[in-house]
Amino acid sequence: MRRIDAIAIVAEAAERSDALVVCNLGYPSRELFFVRDRPENFYMLGSMGLASSIALGLSLALQDRRVIAIDGDGSVLMNLGTLATIASFASSNYLLVVLDNRVYGSTGCQPTCTSRCTDLAAVARGAGVRDVRVVSDEEALRMSLSGSGVVVVIVEQGNADVPVIPLSPQEILSRFMGRASQRMRRS
């Protein structure tokens, strides 16, 4: 599965459940913008490693709103403590999706430790996260996105050829906060 296809599946599920999405910086945000831009997407432009933490804060602030973090293996490795904090404090409205391509994809595909021996799903379980799934095909990914906890998605290396996001940081934040402050639009 290509990462951009996995992102499209997550974006579709997020839209269906009116979820807020916090997306890791670099190509993942660009790919998400390309496949399905929504004001409910927060595109990170810096602070690598913190997608999972930003989404945790958001989900604690908005307990009746679904929040999905789209993160990468390199970013989660940069902030491994987040898995312990999520295990201890996240509510059922929080889902962390880790797209594991085993490299630092945005900087030239230097291998991460998951390419050698690190098992992020096992780390998440060890940190105390109760609901951890590992998926590697599109159907399994679709099935895994309705719950909470952590989903590790095994994806291929490589970035899609997508443009830079043409929004300023202020635009990204203001439209995101505008939607975050609205009540859920559930029928």
Place this chain on the structure above:
Amino acid sequence: MSTELRPSELVYRGIKGAGIDLVVSVPCVNLQELLCLLSSDPDIIHIPVTREEEGIGVCAGAYMGGRRPAIAMQNSGLGNSINALASLNMLYGIPLLMVISHRGTPGERLVGQIPMGRLTEPLLNAMGIKFFRPRPHEAEEIVKDAWNLAANERRPVAVLLDIQFWEGR
């Protein structure tokens, strides 16, 4: 002491007065009483984080969700947070109240605290982060002012509490 309330209680009253409703923390021996007050307050979500930079992210997300966030940490944590403060809070315009136990100030007994103690103000100045250094009797008002400044200017603002502060001086 110039007041009947303890220094930690004065900081807590400032946090309450500012309407802060989510606090992340990394402990310091000088923050222990404040952290107990925060943990026992039903109107404040208190999340102990594993590292300060992580807490900056949690606070930013909480602000986006409509909360008024603060971080309580040692000044060593400022060093762990600089990229997040710059490329998250300052880049997007996200306010944050930082209540910082300033170790390495006069009275410090641990040599390991001295370098960050000396670097704290220069780092804040280099980042353009405004900071206050209240005496205990000023703390309640200054903590409130610091949040108001952060919210109005949409940026992080720090309150430095040095070793003498906790001694009531």
